[in-house]
Amino acid sequence: MLHLAAEMDFFPKLKQKVYNVNIEGTRNILEACGETGKIKRFVYCSTTETIGKVLGKENADEREEFNPTSDYGKSKIEAEKVVQQLGLKFGIPYVILRPTGIYGPKDKFAVFEAIQMVNQGLLFFIPGSGNSYVSFTYIDDVVDAFIKTLDLQNEKINNQIYNIASNDRMTYKEWFNLVARLTGRAKPVIHLPLSLVKPVIGLLSPIMNLGKPRTFMYETETVNRMTESRMYSSEKAKRDMNWIPKHNNETGLQKTIQYAYSVGDLYQSYFSAFAMIVQILTLIILYCLFL
Numbered sequence: 250m251l252h253l254a255a256e257m258d259f260f261p262k263l264k265q266k267v268y269n270v271n272i273e274g275t276r277n278i279l280e281a282c283g284e285t286g287k288i289k290r291f292v293y294c295s296t297t298e299t300i301g302k303v304l305g306k307e308n309a310d311e312r313e314e315f316n317p318t319s320d321y322g323k324s325k326i327e328a329e330k331v332v333q334q335l336g337l338k339f340g341i342p343y344v345i346l347r348p349t350g351i352y353g354p355k356d357k358f359a360v361f362e363a364i365q366m367v368n369q370g371l372l373f374f375i376p377g378s379g380n381s382y383v384s385f386t387y388i389d390d391v392v393d394a395f396i397k398t399l400d401l402q403n404e405k406i407n408n409q410i411y412n413i414a415s416n417d418r419m420t421y422k423e424w425f426n427l428v429a430r431l432t433g434r435a436k437p438v439i440h441l442p443l444s445l446v447k448p449v450i451g452l453l454s455p456i457m458n459l460g461k462p463r464t465f466m467y468e469t470e471t472v473n474r475m476t477e478s479r480m481y482s483s484e485k486a487k488r489d490m491n492w493i494p495k496h497n498n499e500t501g502l503q504k505t506i507q508y509a510y511s512v513g514d515l516y517q518s519y520f521s522a523f524a525m526i527v528q529i530l531t532l533i534i535l536y537c538l539f540l
Contacts, residue, residue: 251395252278253294258463259319259359260470271324276331283339290407291343292398293332297384297412298322299347302477308418310482311347311410318474329410342407344398349414349481352501353388354508360385361514362466364506367425368432368515374439376446379422382478386415387501390494397490411486417498421475427498431506433517447472 256270275293282288301317303309317323329345336343352360366372394413398406419427426436447469457467465471486492496504509515 250278250282250288250290251292251294251399255294255325257321259321260464260468261320264320267320268324268327271321272327272331275328276335279331279335279339279341282341283335286339288341289401290398291332291336291341292395293329293343293345294395295325295329295345295347295410296322297347297349297414297479297481299326299329300412300481301479302474303382303480308414308480308482309412311412311485318477333408336408342404344406344408345410346394346398346486347410347412347481348391348394349384349386349412349479351388351391352385353505356388356505357514358463359465360505361509363425364428364432364502364509365515366466367428367434367437368506368517370434372425373435373437374441374446375422375425375437376441376472376475377443378440379425379475380420381476382418382480383421383424383475384414384417384479384481385424385498385501386413386494387496387504390415390496390501393495394486394490394492397492400490403490405489409485409489411490411492412481412483413486413492414481414483415494415497415501418480419498424498428502428506431499431502432515443472443476 252275254270254274256267258267261267279291282291297309298317298319299315299322300309300313301315301319301322303313304316315326317326332343332345335341350359363372391413394411429436450467450472451469454464454467454469458464483492483494506515510517
């Protein structure tokens with residue numbers, strides 16, 4: 250049994266819905282599984298947001314203290330407890346996988362929003378220092394990890410928790426620079442203080458988030474989270490499941506961006522919005538100088 254369903258929203262309009270779906274929904278599924286008596290392994294999709302921001306300098310493993318910064322992460326902590334408690338109660342072996350942020354073709358959420366902002370020339374700056382670490386994992390590698398949990402011959406993984414994370418260790422600055430290169434945009438070299446970025450994002454938020462079922466990039470809290478490091482170790486999954494991620498950030502982002510261009514989710518244009526603004530301002534200044 251693979252349990253992938255969840256209310257995944259970092260800024261939910263109805264916070265209680267996140268807890269109801271993720272905790273009570275998981276409880277309902279496990280109780281139904283217990284009644285059948287036929288489930289050989291229950292695989293639960295959790296998240297590294299249970300760990301949240303990492304306080305040290307090393308990649309956090311599964312033993313890291315919980316430090317979630319969202320209701321989504323908090324709800325998943327409680328859902329993990331339900332899996333562990335009811336798994337033992339009904340004698341159902343379980344495996345809990347904690348993927349990092351997932352991205353890939355057809356994604357329209359956090360990573361895609363960031364790619365879109367860079368592609369449109371809107372993210373021409375780095376909020377703060379950009380030196381905090383971020384971790385994303387390509388969809389095919391995450392799927393591969395779940396497939397490996399279906400190997401019932403491997404009893405070593407029963408009743409275990411595993412982080413599922415890319416091998417890449419990149420700062421926000423490095424990640425945005427990579428996206429800029431892959432979309433043909435100028436690298437963001439300006440660093441703006443959070444005290445300036447947050448009010449601007451706050452003003453843009455109602456417009457840029459209009460009609461979106463879920464929001465991420467155009468939220469002031471997201472700007473705050475860019476000062477927090479999220480870097481996780483998946484050495485345990487590599488050791489116990491022989492899981493090896495096949496994509497680094499560059500190969501995964503390249504596939505994601507190429508797909509978005511091919512289906513019209515992203516558009517390539519010669520000028521970026523920021524470049525056009527700069528050129529217009531330059532023309533105005535030149536006109537004023539030589540008038």
